[in-house]
Amino acid sequence: MRSLVSTVALLVVAQFAGCADTSRSRSLGDPRVAGQVMAEQVCSNCHGQRGLSRSENFPHLAAQQADYIDGQLRSLRDKHRADPAGSVYMWGIARDLTDAQIAQLAAYYAAQPAAAASPPSRDASPAGRRLFMDGSADRGVPACAGCHGPNGEGNGSIPRLADQHRAYLLRQLDVLRKGPDNRPMGTVMSPVAHQLNDDDMRVLADYISSM
Amino acid sequence: MLDLPMKASQARRVLGVGLLIAWLAGWQSPASAIPIFNRQTGQNCQACHAGGQFPELTPYGRMFKLTGYTIGSRTQIPLAMMALASRSSVRDTGKSDDPAADFSKNGKLIFASASLFAGGRITDNLGAFVQYTYDPYASQDASGKYHGHAAADNMDLRFVDRFVGSSHDVIVGASANNNPSVADPWNTAAAWMQYVPVPSPSSSQFIDGATPYPGFGTGGNTSGLTAYAFIDQTLYVEAGAYRSTHGVLAFMKLGQPTSALTRVQGNAPYLRAAYNLAFGASSLMIGASTMSSRVYDDPADTGDPATLHRYRDSSIDAQYQWLLDPHALTLQAVATRQFHRYPDFLAGQQPAFVDAQGNLLAPSSASDVLRLVRAKATYTWRATYGGGLSYFDLSGTTNSLNQTSGYDPLTGAITSSPAAAAPSTRVNGNVTGNPRTTGETFEAYWLPLQNLRIGAQYTAYQRYNGSARNYDGFGRNAADNDSLFVYAWFSY
Numbered sequence: 144m145r146s147l148v149s150t151v152a153l154l155v156v157a158q159f160a161g162c163a164d165t166s167r168s169r170s171l172g173d174p175r176v177a178g179q180v181m182a183e184q185v186c187s188n189c190h191g192q193r194g195l196s197r198s199e200n201f202p203h204l205a206a207q208q209a210d211y212i213d214g215q216l217r218s219l220r221d222k223h224r225a226d227p228a229g230s231v232y233m234w235g236i237a238r239d240l241t242d243a244q245i246a247q248l249a250a251y252y253a254a255q256p257a258a259a260a261s262p263p264s265r266d267a268s269p270a271g272r273r274l275f276m277d278g279s280a281d282r283g284v285p286a287c288a289g290c291h292g293p294n295g296e297g298n299g300s301i302p303r304l305a306d307q308h309r310a311y312l313l314r315q316l317d318v319l320r321k322g323p324d325n326r327p328m329g330t331v332m333s334p335v336a337h338q339l340n341d342d343d344m345r346v347l348a349d350y351i352s353s354m
Numbered sequence: 355m356l357d358l359p360m361k362a363s364q365a366r367r368v369l370g371v372g373l374l375i376a377w378l379a380g381w382q383s384p385a386s387a388i389p390i391f392n393r394q395t396g397q398n399c400q401a402c403h404a405g406g407q408f409p410e411l412t413p414y415g416r417m418f419k420l421t422g423y424t425i426g427s428r429t430q431i432p433l434a435m436m437a438l439a440s441r442s443s444v445r446d447t448g449k450s451d452d453p454a455a456d457f458s459k460n461g462k463l464i465f466a467s468a469s470l471f472a473g474g475r476i477t478d479n480l481g482a483f484v485q486y487t488y489d490p491y492a493s494q495d496a497s498g499k500y501h502g503h504a505a506a507d508n509m510d511l512r513f514v515d516r517f518v519g520s521s522h523d524v525i526v527g528a529s530a531n532n533n534p535s536v537a538d539p540w541n542t543a544a545a546w547m548q549y550v551p552v553p554s555p556s557s558s559q560f561i562d563g564a565t566p567y568p569g570f571g572t573g574g575n576t577s578g579l580t581a582y583a584f585i586d587q588t589l590y591v592e593a594g595a596y597r598s599t600h601g602v603l604a605f606m607k608l609g610q611p612t613s614a615l616t617r618v619q620g621n622a623p624y625l626r627a628a629y630n631l632a633f634g635a636s637s638l639m640i641g642a643s644t645m646s647s648r649v650y651d652d653p654a655d656t657g658d659p660a661t662l663h664r665y666r667d668s669s670i671d672a673q674y675q676w677l678l679d680p681h682a683l684t685l686q687a688v689a690t691r692q693f694h695r696y697p698d699f700l701a702g703q704q705p706a707f708v709d710a711q712g713n714l715l716a717p718s719s720a721s722d723v724l725r726l727v728r729a730k731a732t733y734t735w736r737a738t739y740g741g742g743l744s745y746f747d748l749s750g751t752t753n754s755l756n757q758t759s760g761y762d763p764l765t766g767a768i769t770s771s772p773a774a775a776a777p778s779t780r781v782n783g784n785v786t787g788n789p790r791t792t793g794e795t796f797e798a799y800w801l802p803l804q805n806l807r808i809g810a811q812y813t814a815y816q817r818y819n820g821s822a823r824n825y826d827g828f829g830r831n832a833a834d835n836d837s838l839f840v841y842a843w844f845s846y
Contacts, residue, residue, distance in 0.1 A: 167516060167517070169425045169516075184425075184518070188414050192523055198677070199634050231397065236396070236397065
């Protein structure tokens with residue numbers, strides 16, 4: 144036991160003396176920690192290794208648009224994005240991230256392979272597919288594909304939607320429908336979501352999550 | 355100190371205390387009005403605790419614990435506290451010849467306990483969870499006056515690393531701790547399944563926290579070293595040993611009187627394995643643990659191996675969580691078995707009691723087996739409103755050694771008179787020598803703030819100490835012990 148205690152004591156001294164490297168750090172306040180290390184050591188606890196989350200409570204980040212991740216992390220760090228999922232889980236995580244770390248995280252997740260490469264399923268939700276591809280002109284709902292791409296791949300600051308968890312999509316559509324206050328970067332999307340009723344959201348989420 | 359009958363004046367005081375606590379909590383911004391780990395990560399309690407109902411951990415909370423409390427930024431003042439105010443009411447206090455002693459503080463609002471926490475992230479690989487608890491009702495003097503006392507509670511110091519590669523994710527660590535299973539991340543573990551602190555006054559002796567919960571023959575305030583690994587967030591294994599607390603680890607028993615310590619001969623091996631599966635918003639764990647120990651009968655006398663109790667504990671447990679905001683559902687189940695071999699001086703002994711006809715009872719057994727089944731379902735909505743239902747069934751062998759009530763050989767009566775040759779124990783006595791205790795607890799709680807939990811538990815008994823009726827020999831029935839426990843639990 145004494146030798147063990149001595150070993151532990153030496154490790155403590157070594158760490159306090161700054162001998163530890165940051166290649167497996169879980170610090171969220173150290174600018175030396177690389178984005179990939181953060182992703183593997185911390186972010187993966189909810190978003191999964193390489194950005195594929197197991198729980199529907201947390202979005203997939205793999206293959207997400209880098210500009211979108213960058214913008215969202217900045218918005219969460221600065222507490223501009225204030226939907227419950229963002230504030231409960233992410234305000235603390237993002238509060239001390241540097242711009243460089245945010246850029247590294249965005250690049251890391253954008254480079255990860257998506258969950259599935261299968262083509263969109265026409266059978267998952269025909270109504271959802273119609274709404275996604277064509278919108279609803281009589282109700283003033285533009286086609287989702289117009290901005291998010293026909294395969295839901297996103298573009299720059301417009302997020303990738305394909306393969307996203309259904310429950311997460313529904314929750315965020317609901318946040319956006321209520322107005323842009325809690326997701327200021329979703330100002331463009333908010334009036335679109337406002338035109339969607341509950342059934343629209345369900346069929347869209349069915350379709351998008353199967354893409 | 356709060357200590358009034360629950361009448362109008364008390365109701366006003368409860369409300370006043372609640373509002374004061376709420377004000378204190380709300381005075382700070384949400385990001386800072388929270389304990390160490392929240393200050394360290396900046397996250398809401400809900401991130402680590404299922405539905406915000408501490409201490410039950412979410413999958414993320416388990417990872418936070420298994421990575422040694424090292425996620426986040428080290429806090430300037432790594433301290434936190436919690437306090438509990440409560441009121442316990444036993445259904446029938448009449449079947450006692452000394453209700454003031456047997457149901458002390460019954461129906462009165464009390465400041466039940468307070469804990470100071472220290473720890474959190476120390477370095478990239480080191481973290482700690484250290485709890486020190488003050489009990490205002492730790493002891494009573496001859497006049498019946500209570501005296502408070504503070505002592506070491508749960509402690510867990512970790513050294514951990516996590517290796518992530520293209521095909522693997524392995525957490526390995528070591529924990530120095532003072533309570534078997536305190537390092538476990540699931541809340542079916544013996545150290546964590548019972549959560550609300552149990553007040554010491556005897557009116558709380560039948561509340562849910564005092565009902566049978568999983569445990570080990572080796573209790574707390576020992577010192578243990580365990581090594582663990584969590585592989586691909588699927589397989590968890592932990593192995594180590596516990597022994598009497600001495601030397602540099604003496605702080606793990608700080609403040610504990612000798613009589614409250616567990617003195618272990620040699621090392622008591624502990625082994626735990628669990629399989630964890632996550633799918634959708636669900637996570638499922640199925641696990642098992644085992645421990646063997648030799649514990650001295652008298653903590654003050656560790657010189658005679660003939661006084662050793664030998665325990666062999668084993669358990670299987672399972673936990674299912676479905677956490678999809680705003681819903682948090684948890685199902686838990688545990689089955690334990692404890693084999694207890696008594697030292698020779700306790701085995702084969704003739705009990706002091708006799709039967710109703712004055713005949714001798716069977717000599718005491720050399721060993722006992724205890725079995726416990728416990729299950730619980732909990733649901734919380736929006737991390738604010740919740741409720742739960744739990745079931746417990748303790749059974750085991752009948753042994754006259756465990757008989758604490760019976761017929762006095764001189765008077766032929768069951769009597770609690772100290773002058774009797776074999777005085778019986780009122781209220782929590784056992785006239786059968788059988789441990790069977792069964793019942794349910796219904797609970798409702800409200801979390802008006804993330805660091806304040808107000809709840810009510812009602813525990814109903816079908817059997818107590820082996821019988822549904824007259825279990826203590828004085829006419830007390832199991833249902834007489836049904837208890838209502840109301841609490842306000844605050845952390846900062």
